[in-house]
Amino acid sequence: MAQHLCGKLLDGRDLPDETRHWILMALREGLANAIKHGNRLNLGKRVHVELNVTGETLEMKIRDEGEGFEPETVGDPLAPENRLKTSGRGIFYMKTFMDDVRFRRVDGGGMEITLTKKLGAADKEEGRKP
């Protein structure tokens, strides 16, 4: 649903397919992160998504209802000792595909991730391959 809505929000903008693809992948990673690491797969907890386009900037906020997690403790997936680990790449992909990624602990519990992407001329010219 969130992906569908984000796609609708981007419809009508002259975005390269590549840019659109990476934005939607970053959104999926944020949602998966919230469900898996935030809510710890607890089906009784929800994930809140807010999508905004202001001028040429897309902002996606994803908030879980979990205990919170420490994004800084996730190892660098490019480090040789982590290269063959089966997890730990979601945040890296979000940071690679978006212009800015911020984490904020929410009062009352949960973590909010804000993903920002400029939808401006530079993207249109280069397609922003990772």
Next chain:
Amino acid sequence: MKTNVREVQGVSILDLKGKITIGAGDIQLRETINRLSEEGKKHILINMRDVTTIDSSGIGELVGCYTSVTNKGGKLKLLHLPPKINDVLTVTQLITVFDVYESESEAVASFA
């Protein structure tokens, strides 16, 4: 995700179709590779041509399958990587871990 396994000159070729994402294909991939390993298959080629979407969970399963097969003395290689999946593997430097082929016959021959 749909999977189909065929045997070509002693190589198990796993044709994947659809998504390898959290809750939609990631576990299925692991189970299929585990089954092949249990059957004693040591040469496994994953055909990614019809994979439409992958995420970090799917990438994690691919890595886990690679490690599992390698640790059992086998080889796991990739065939027909779509450009965007190639990009996803490249940014995490996993492209250097996997042997990737564009030709099925060359890939099959490489196991000999």
